Amino acid sequence: MYDLTGFQRDLLYVIAGEEEPHGLAIKEELEEYYEKEIHHGRLYPNLDTLVDKGLVEKGRRDRRTNFYTLTRRGRRELEARRGWEAQYVDL
Template sequence: MYDLTGFQRDLLYVIAGADEPHGLAIKEELEDYYEKEIHHGRLYPNLDTLVDKGLVEKGELDRRTNFYSLTRRGSREIEARREWESQYVSPDEE
């Protein structure tokens, strides 16, 4: 995951947290998070990069709508990233 941009990592996390989201649902989620518009020209090429890297699978809901899901590799990459982060950031103890 070290070779992904922050935006691509955020895409992975959004896809991981949803049940086969379509592009527009991913876009809306990221717009809420970033508090600004995400253009199609940024979203879809980055989703395609994740597909090309084998982290995400793209399926077809209908002729106009694709859905996205994590591959096993994508899930492993997220888990490895969380383990790496936990070395530096510990959860708050209550």
């Protein structure tokens, strides 16, 4: 997880918090959080990177729509990150 960008980590959090979100749903969540437009040219290459790293699995809902889920490894990495963050941030 240490080699991911902040944007890629945010993608993991959104994917973990939704039930098999499709790209547009992920994009909308991040646009709301970042308060600016997320371009497809930024979103999909980063999702592909997470798939290539084995943290996210891409499935096919229909001919035009893919969905994303965390892999077991992705969930473990996210849990480890949250544990690490909790050492430093106690809100």
